[in-house]
Amino acid sequence: MTTYILKNIDREGPGLIAEYLKEKGKSFQVIEPDALVDFTLPSDLEALIILGGPASANDQTEDMVHKIDIAREAMNQNLKVLGICLGMQIMTKAKEGKVVPLGKTERAFRDSEGNWNPLYLLDQGQDNPLFSNISNTIPVFHLHGETIVPNEQIQWLGQGADCQYQALSFGEKAYGFQCHLELTLDMLKAWLTEDPDLVDLDHDQIIKDYLSVEEVYRTQCFCLLDNFFNHI
Known part of the structure; x- marks a missing residue:
């Protein structure tokens, strides 16, 4: 079985x-942007992961x-699906929810007042098996200017300071995050130079922020993925 990203x-x-x-030791395949138009769900799919990007759902x-x-x-077939940022918004649209302007652009690790902007798990998030053995407050990176409006098919699991809907469940095996849990230091450095929403920020401070949480960031991401692949 293979995870398709x-x-x-x-x-x-x-x-x-x-x-x-x-x-x-899990098999996975990354589908590049120019190959997405021809992608169909394969028979050996273990999980589908949809990453972020600057487009709008x-x-x-x-x-x-x-x-x-x-x-x-994928969700109708009750397959494992995980959406990150735009990926979560794509899942929201697939479940007939709405994607709307946030009114501001959340950027990096801090809120509009300069305070840390982690993901806070709600009670229903703390009780969800995806977050087993994970802290109720999770350091995350933000990069988005839209948010979602959920419906009865979507459960709200976690929130942030400037954006309510940071973690969602779309069913027993489908989850989405508005924030980024997957970020590495190399990715961050590339984003800081390539993403127009980040170029005017204090890059040294953002890298310092990342390094201060790097160990817990990786640990929490790996624990969440363990739960996603093995306990839901």
């Missing part, structure tokens, strides 16, 4: 997710419609 832009790769899969392009259809098909 869908990239939406070259710079937003699987990061810690790939490191986890390699460490556990509201885009009416053939590419975006196809990705929403893929997410819908």
Whole structure:
């Protein structure tokens, strides 16, 4: 069985997710952005992971419609699906939820007041098996200007300071995060130079913030992935 990872832009790769899969000896394949239009759910799929990117799930392009259809098909088949940032918004659209402007752009590790902006688990998040043995407060990186409006098919699991809907469940085996849990230091350095929403920030401070939480960041991500692959 193989985990298929869908990239939406070259710079937003699987990061810690790939490191986890390699460490556990799990088969995985990364589907590059230019190959997504031809992607269909394979018969050997263990899990589908949809990464982030600068596009909007509201885009009416053939590419975006196809990705929403893929997410819908996987969830309808009760397969394991994990969405990160744009990936979560694609899953939301697949479940007939809404994607709307946040009113601001969340960027890096801190909120608009300069305070740390972690993911806070709600009671229902703390009780969910995806978060077994994970702290109720999780350091995460933010990079988005849209948020979602859930419906009865979507359960709210965790929130942040500036954006309520940071962690969601779309069913027993499908989860999404508005924030980034997969970030490595190399990815962060690339984003800081390539992403237009980050170029004007204090890069030294962001890297310092990352290094201060790097160990727990990796540990929490690996624990969450263990739960995702083995306990749901």
